[in-house]
Amino acid sequence: MVSTTLAEKMTTVRFRPDHEPHIVVDGDICRDCTLHTCVYVCPANLFSLLSDGSILFNHEECFECGTCYVACNREGAIHWRYPGGGRGVSFRDS
Amino acid sequence: MVAGAGPAGSAAALVLARAGRSVLLLERGEFPGSKNVSGAAIYGPDVLAELIPAFWETAPIERVLTRRVICVTSEESSLSLDFATRRFASPPYNAFSVLRPRFDRWLADQAVAAGATLLNETVADELLRDATGRVRGVRVRRPDGDIEAPVVIAADGVNSFLARGVGLQRELGGHDLSVGVKEVLAVDRGVLEERFHLEAGEGVTYEFLGSVTGDVAGGSFLYTNRESLSLGVIVEIASLAEHRVRPYELLERFKAHPTVAPLVRGGSLVEYSAHMVPEAGQAMLATLAGDGVLVAGDAAGLCFATGLYLEGINYAIASGRAAGEAAAEALAAGDTSAAGLAGYERRLEERGVLPDFRRFRMAPRFIMGERMQRLYPEIVTGVAERVLRSQGGRPKQKLLPAVTDEVRRSGVPIRRLLRDLWEGGRAFGW
Numbered sequence: 001m002v003s004t005t006l007a008e009k010m011t012t013v014r015f016r017p018d019h020e021p022h023i024v025v026d027g028d029i030c031r032d033c034t035l036h037t038c039v040y041v042c043p044a045n046l047f048s049l050l051s052d053g054s055i056l057f058n059h060e061e062c063f064e065c066g067t068c069y070v071a072c073n074r075e076g077a078i079h080w081r082y083p084g085g086g087r088g089v090s091f092r093d094s
Numbered sequence: 095m096v097a098g099a100g101p102a103g104s105a106a107a108l109v110l111a112r113a114g115r116s117v118l119l120l121e122r123g124e125f126p127g128s129k130n131v132s133g134a135a136i137y138g139p140d141v142l143a144e145l146i147p148a149f150w151e152t153a154p155i156e157r158v159l160t161r162r163v164i165c166v167t168s169e170e171s172s173l174s175l176d177f178a179t180r181r182f183a184s185p186p187y188n189a190f191s192v193l194r195p196r197f198d199r200w201l202a203d204q205a206v207a208a209g210a211t212l213l214n215e216t217v218a219d220e221l222l223r224d225a226t227g228r229v230r231g232v233r234v235r236r237p238d239g240d241i242e243a244p245v246v247i248a249a250d251g252v253n254s255f256l257a258r259g260v261g262l263q264r265e266l267g268g269h270d271l272s273v274g275v276k277e278v279l280a281v282d283r284g285v286l287e288e289r290f291h292l293e294a295g296e297g298v299t300y301e302f303l304g305s306v307t308g309d310v311a312g313g314s315f316l317y318t319n320r321e322s323l324s325l326g327v328i329v330e331i332a333s334l335a336e337h338r339v340r341p342y343e344l345l346e347r348f349k350a351h352p353t354v355a356p357l358v359r360g361g362s363l364v365e366y367s368a369h370m371v372p373e374a375g376q377a378m379l380a381t382l383a384g385d386g387v388l389v390a391g392d393a394a395g396l397c398f399a400t401g402l403y404l405e406g407i408n409y410a411i412a413s414g415r416a417a418g419e420a421a422a423e424a425l426a427a428g429d430t431s432a433a434g435l436a437g438y439e440r441r442l443e444e445r446g447v448l449p450d451f452r453r454f455r456m457a458p459r460f461i462m463g464e465r466m467q468r469l470y471p472e473i474v475t476g477v478a479e480r481v482l483r484s485q486g487g488r489p490k491q492k493l494l495p496a497v498t499d500e501v502r503r504s505g506v507p508i509r510r511l512l513r514d515l516w517e518g519g520r521a522f523g524w
C-alpha cells in the first residue's frame with residue numbers, strides 16, 4: 001500500500017526500548033502551556049493531550065530526532081537525552 | 095577519540111588510524127548507521143574517492159545517479175527541470191543513492207580495517223574538561239565511565255550535545271532546524287527502471303518545491319534505490335509548529351500529489367523514519383575548534399541545505415577528514431590546543447568547504463520565505479499553463495502578458511517581486 005496510517009508506518013520500525021524513559025515531560029510546566037506544540041510536531045505522535053489538559057507521553061517508539069524539544073517553547077518542559085547504548089530506534093532499510 | 099560513527103566520524107577515524115594514531119570511535123547505535131537517516135544521495139563523490147579510491151566498487155551503493163529533476167508544484171500542476179547526462183554515468187561519477195544503515199556501517203568498517211577501534215552501543219554523554227576548560231576526554235554512559243584522550247572529535251550529528259555542552263555550538267531553534275520524515279517503498283526493479291526511464295543500475299533524484307508541503311515551509315524528495323524508492327518531506331520546525339500540522343500527514347499529502355502519485359504507485363512500505371536536518375547554513379556554523387576538541391559534520395552545522403541542494407554526507411566526510419588530519423598533525427607536533435588544531439579550519443577554507451557556506455549564506459532564508467514557498471510556485475505553474483494550454487479559437491498570450499497576469503492574480507506587488515528576484519539572484523546567481 002502506498003498510502004498508510006501512522007500506526008501502519010510505526011509497525012515497520014524496529015525499537016529496542018530503554019528500561020527507563022530517555023525523555024521526561026514535566027507536567028507542572030506543561031499545565032499552563034496553551035500551544036501544545038509537541039502534540040503536532042512529533043513524527044511518531046508520542047504526545048497526547050488529555051481532557052484534563054495534561055500531557056501523556058510514551059518514550060518507547062521514539063525516533064530520537066529532537067523535534068519535540070526544539071519546538072517546545074517552554075524552558076525545562078522536556079528533559080531530553082539519548083537512550084542507553086544500543087537502545088531505542090534501530091533502522092534497517094532507511 | 096571520535097564521538098559518533100556517521101560519515102564525519104568514520105572519515106576522521108579512518109584518517110587518524112592511517113596516520114598511525116590509536117583511535118577510539120564511539121557509536122551509540124547498535125551499529126553505525128542504525129540511527130541515521132538521509133535521502134540519501136551522496137554528491138561530490140571525489141571527496142570520498144580521495145580517501146578510498148574507486149569506493150563505488152566495494153561500497154553498498156544503490157544506484158549511480160544520472161538524472162536530476164527539480165519540480166515546482168502547485169495544487170494541481172507542476173513544472174520540472176529534468177537534467178540527464180551520460181557524463182554522470184561513468185567514473186568519477188556525480189552522485190550515488192545509498193541506504194544509510196548499510197553505507198555507514200561499511201564506512202565505519204573501513205576505519206576499523208585501517209586500525210581504528212569501534213565501540214558500538216556506547217553513548218558519549220559529555221566532554222570532560224580540566225580546570226582550565228581544556229577538553230580531556232569523554233564521559234560515556236557505561237560503568238567504567240570516563241575515557242581520557244588528547245583530542246576529541248565531536249561528530250555526534252545534528253543534536254550536537256557535545257559541542258553545545260562546552261559552548262562551541264549555540265542553542266538551536268526552530269528556524270535553524272528542519273525535520274525530515276521519510277519512507278522507503280519497495281518497487282520491483284524492472285518496474286522502477288521502466289517507470290523512470292533508467293538504464294540498468296542508474297538512478298534519478300527528484301526535488302519538489304511548492305505546494306506539496308502545504309503552507310509549511312520546506313520541500314520534498316524522491317530518490318531511486320535498487321529495488322525501492324526513498325521519499326520524504328523536510329519541513330522547518332518553526333513553520334510546522336506555527337501551522338500545527340503533523341509531519342506524517344504532509345508525507346501522505348506528498349504521495350497523493352498528482353505529479354507524485356504515478357511515480358510511487360504500487361510501492362509497499364518497508365520502513366518509516368524521521369531525523370532532523372541542520373538547515374541554516376552559515377548562520378549556524380559552530381566554533382570549529384577548542385582546546386583539545388574539534389567539531390565536524392552536522393554537529394558543526396556543516397550541512398549544505400538550500401532547497402536546491404541538500405548535501406550533508408559529502409560535507410561531513412570532507413570535514414571529518416580535515417578534522418582527522420588536523421588532529422594527527424597537532425598530536426605529532428605535541429600541541430593540541432585550539433591554536434595547535436588550527437589546521438582544521440585552514441583545510442576547510444582551502445578545500446572550499448567554508449567558502450561554499452559563505453557564498454550561499456543568504457540561500458536558506460530566501461528559500462524558506464513564504465513567497466518562495468507558496469506564491470512563486472503558483473505563478474510559475476500558472477504562467478506555464480497560460481503559455482502551454484491549447485486555446486482553440488481564442489487569442490494566444492505571449493510570455494510577458496502571461497507573467498504580468500499571473501503576478502497580478504497572486505497579489506504580490508511588482509516591486510516586491512523585483513526585490514525577490516534580486517535577492518534570489520544574490521542567494522543563488524552571483
Ligand SMILES: Cc1cc2nc3c(=O)[nH]c(=O)nc-3n(C[C@H](O)[C@H](O)[C@H](O)COP(=O)(O)OP(=O)(O)OC[C@H]3O[C@@H](n4cnc5c(N)ncnc54)[C@H](O)[C@@H]3O)c2cc1C
Nearest residue numbers: 098100101102122132133135218251274391392406407410
Ligand atoms: C531526511 C533527510 C534527508 C537527507 N538527505 C541527504 C542527501 O540526500 N544527501 C546528503 O548528502 N545529505 C542528506 N541529508 C543530510 C545528512 O544526513 C547529514 O548531513 C549527515 O548525515 C551528517 O553526517 P554526520 O556524520 O555529521 O552526522 P550523522 O550522520 O548524524 O552521524 C552522527 C553519528 O553519531 C552518533 N551519535 C550521536 N550522538 C552520539 C553520542 N552522544 N554518543 C555516541 N554516538 C553518538 C549517531 O548515532 C550517528 O551514527 C539528509 C538528512 C535528512 C534528515
Ligand code: SF4
Nearest residue numbers: 030033037038072077
Ligand atoms: S512539552 Fe512543551 S509544547 Fe508540549 S505541552 Fe509541555 S510545554 Fe507545551
Ligand code: SF4
Nearest residue numbers: 042062063065066068
Ligand atoms: S525525539 Fe522525535 S520522535 Fe521522539 S518524542 Fe521527540 S519528536 Fe517524537
